[in-house]
Amino acid sequence: MALSLGFHIIFSCIGMVMPFFMAVAHYYWLKTDNVVFKNVTKAWSKGVAIFFATGAVSGTVLSFELGLLWPEFMKHAGPIFGMPFSLEGTAFFIEAIALGFFLYGWDRFNKWFHWFTGVIVGVSGLLSGILVVAANAWMNSPAGFDFVDGKYLNIDPIQAMLNDAWFSQALHMTLAAFVATGFAVAGVHALMILKGKNIHFHTKSFKIAAIFGCVAAILQPLSGDISAKDVAIRQPAKLAAMEAHFKTESSASLIIGGIPDEENKKVDYAIKLPGFLSFLAHGDFKSEVTGLDKIPEENHPPVTVTHFAFQIMVGMGMAMMLIALIYFLALWKKKQWLTSPWLLKLFVAATPLGFIAVEAGWTVTEVGRQPWIIYNVMRTADAVTPMPGIAYSFYLFSAVYISLAIIVAFMLYRQIKMVGTLYDKAE
Amino acid sequence: MLYIVITFLWASILLYLLLGGADYGAGIIELFTSRKNKDVTRQTLYGAIGPIWEANHMWLIIAIVILFVGFPVIYSTMSIHLHIPLTIMLLGIIARGTAFTFRHYDAVVDDMQYLYNTIFAVSSFITPLFLGIIAGSAVSGHIDPAADTFLSAYIFSWLHWFSVSVGLFTVAICGFLASVYLIGETKNDQDRLRFAHKAQFFNIAAVLCGILVFIAAYIEHIPLLEWVFGNWVGRIAIISATLSLVWMWSLLYQGKLALLRPLAGFQVTMILLTTTYKHFPNIVILKGGGYLSLLEHRGQEKTMEALGLALLIGSVFILPALFYLIYSFQKKPLGYPAEH
Structure with missing residues (x-):
């Protein structure tokens, strides 16, 4: 399940962000009549089609896997947090229809209508993403029911959807999707420019993707701060695990790096910034931050994994923010940097960073919630299917997803290799 | 609201059977198809389903979401035992x-195409087979x-003669729907034939598999005959489906193609109606006479209301857009054979 989601999150991030890049390139084509923009749009639309198809099937599989793996969870949770899923069904359906119009609609509709269908693909994809994250947020911040004697009463699906965590999580995830996709796409095009292939084509593509990625990368730390403050209040155990914060204290220090020693409840080899954790969690250097000692042992999430994942996410995020600042400085003041190889090399190096951060962030939110599947309501162990041999099912899906990922990568490689013959014959 | 939700569930299963079914059938x-004709078949197929095939498969997602939101006990029981x-x-579905x-977006056309085609064709057979088994x-x-x-x-819950025959019957129906659908897409007599x-x-x-289903039901003491012929709705549906089948064939031999698709769709609708009508609202029948009912094993009132509302709002957006999509590509089909 986690693995399917791990793949799905990549497919769907790209599937929901690329249409926006595509729409921008398409807009420039319609406005400037520069055929390079048309070629970029077409090339990207192939990518969107590939990712949408894989995102759609992996999404279909997930909607079944929820039941196949967690029947007990779905039996109770389905009616409560189903609202975003039923709306998401609509958004996803619209996306499929709009994609049909867009991909097959060249030269057959009014050109602005055709452009508009491309925008709809992006907007509905984004909505689907937000809705699914709202459902996940509910698992972190259950709402919309009363849990009395093991029974789920007074269910209110709307209140469940608009739970306390939905906004901060959706904002963080949406920006993350833009950062990750922007940097990944920009990196690939930067590599092609460095190789001296189809320079105009790749320069234009690079610029659109880089600007999207960089704007989001600069905004992301702000949304991260909102999330951190939110988690500090709602899920102190998760925050404590993220920070490997074992002991409750005021003026708590922020721990950077280090290896958590779960047995002796300390962190070795870490840099400590006194008071900063208190500041990040509650906006005050003196405030008290709950540590793992205040939380019963059986409710502790795995500290090492959560802490490492969190460090990786933040590290990657910071690196990309730095690159983004350099890029904007270049755009604004230092035009000569834009064509220099080192800047492009920097982007090539940053290609995978966004998605590593996305996966790490996903690990933080899921592992950090353990041992609960519904925070403080149902334990993950109680939700799993009674069927024996479930591990085989897991291996099977792992194999399938890994091969899917390989094939998608292979397809993209072939698309990129063929740019010269398919999309940009001039050079 | 409950009945609105159930109607949507039934309608999305029907639409999935018709549209998704034609898709699998292709x-x-x-x-x-013999090797020498494969290319024409493939291109006719692409021209026919290219723009809408993603949308066809959304009906399954809608149906499954309705089940897990509105009828979680039914969903989780099926998830465990099946x-x-x-x-x-x-x-x-993935494959x-x-x-x-x-196969359409691989920029390089080489031997990989053979692999894609084989996977596509084989999984098009297996998926509806197992949908039928379920x-x-x-x-x-x-x-x-x-x-x-x-x-x-976990094994004998689904591996028995009856469900396997239903699976084969589903496959035959998909093939039937697709062939009738594709007749309308052809441009010359040879392909049409x-x-x-x-x-x-x-x-x-389909007729042979249908007979197989009845035999299997008889052997395994499933009162299928009773369900289908034991009530007026079932009898009328079966008779009208049979009559429409005869009518469809006579139209086809006269070369009148306009009504073929609606008639084939009508027949399949009638089959789904007869097989679901009698044991409504019991959607799952358990060993020992227990059952899971759409009326009893449902979510709480507020859930059903929210779900019904979401479905109604959704259909306001989805249906017009979907009709326009199908309409625009019917009016001016993609190239035949397909353009690239």
């Missing part, structure tokens, strides 16, 4: 969807909540 036809066929069906996309198992009375061995709980032969083949196959 792959099944490819499997049963874990294996569901998993195989999912693998089929088919990706192979179909890949549907058959649900009403077969073989699902045993009290089972205590792995075989009885080829798809007409295919339609004939799958029509006969």
Whole structure:
């Protein structure tokens, strides 16, 4: 399940962000009549089609896997947090229809209508993403029911959807999707420019993707701060695990790096910034931050994994923010940097960073919630299917997803290799 | 609201059977086409389903979301006891969807195409086979909540003659729907005749599999005859389906193609109606006479209201857009053979 989601999150991030890049390139084509923009749009639309198809099937599989793996969870949770899923069904359906119009609609509709269908693909994809994250947020911040004697009463699906965590999580995830996709796409095009292939084509593509990625990368730390403050209040155990914060204290220090020693409840080899954790969690250097000692042992999430994942996410995020600042400085003041190889090399190096951060962030939110599947309501162990041999099912899906990922990568490689013959014959 | 939700559930199953079924059928036809004709078949197929195939498969998602939001007990029971066929069906869905996309978007055309085509055709057969097996198992009375061995709980819940025959019947219906659908897409007599032969083949196959289903039901003491012929709705549906089938064939031989698709759709609708009408609202029949009912095993009132509302709002957006999509590509089809 986690693995399917791990793949799905990549497919769907790209599937929901690329249409926006595509729409921008398409807009420039319609406005400037520069055929390079048309070629970029077409090339990207192939990518969107590939990712949408894989995102759609992996999404279909997930909607079944929820039941196949967690029947007990779905039996109770389905009616409560189903609202975003039923709306998401609509958004996803619209996306499929709009994609049909867009991909097959060249030269057959009014050109602005055709452009508009491309925008709809992006907007509905984004909505689907937000809705699914709202459902996940509910698992972190259950709402919309009363849990009395093991029974789920007074269910209110709307209140469940608009739970306390939905906004901060959706904002963080949406920006993350833009950062990750922007940097990944920009990196690939930067590599092609460095190789001296189809320079105009790749320069234009690079610029659109880089600007999207960089704007989001600069905004992301702000949304991260909102999330951190939110988690500090709602899920102190998760925050404590993220920070490997074992002991409750005021003026708590922020721990950077280090290896958590779960047995002796300390962190070795870490840099400590006194008071900063208190500041990040509650906006005050003196405030008290709950540590793992205040939380019963059986409710502790795995500290090492959560802490490492969190460090990786933040590290990657910071690196990309730095690159983004350099890029904007270049755009604004230092035009000569834009064509220099080192800047492009920097982007090539940053290609995978966004998605590593996305996966790490996903690990933080899921592992950090353990041992609960519904925070403080149902334990993950109680939700799993009674069927024996479930591990085989897991291996099977792992194999399938890994091969899917390989094939998608292979397809993209072939698309990129063929740019010269398919999309940009001039050079 | 409850009945609105149930209507949506039934309608999305029907639409999935019709549209998704025709889609699977197209792959099944490819499997049963001689090598020299494969290219024409493939291109007709692409021209016919290219723009809408993603949308066709959304109906399954809608149906499954309705089940897990509105009828969680039914969803989780099926998920537990039919874990294996569901998993195989999912693998089929993954393989088919990706192979179909890949063969059109692979920038280099080489031997990989052969692989995509094989995967596409084979998974187009397996997926509806297992969809049929799942549907058959649900009403077969073989699902045993009290089972205590792995075989009885997770294997014999779905592996028996009745469900397998239902699976084969589903495959034949998909092939039939697709051939009738594709007749309307052809531009010359030769191709038209080829798809007409295919339609004939799958029509006969469906009748044979249908008989097999009844025999299996008889052997396994499933009162299928009672369900289908024991009430007026069932009898009228079966008679009108048969009459419309005769009418459809006579139209086809006269070369009148306009009504073929609606008639084939009507027949399949009638089949779904007869097989679901009698045991409504019981959607899953368990071993020992227990059942899971859409009226009893449903979510709380507020859930059903929110779900119904979401579905109504959704259909306001989805249906017009979907009709316009189908309409625009019917009016001016993609190139034939397909343009690239």
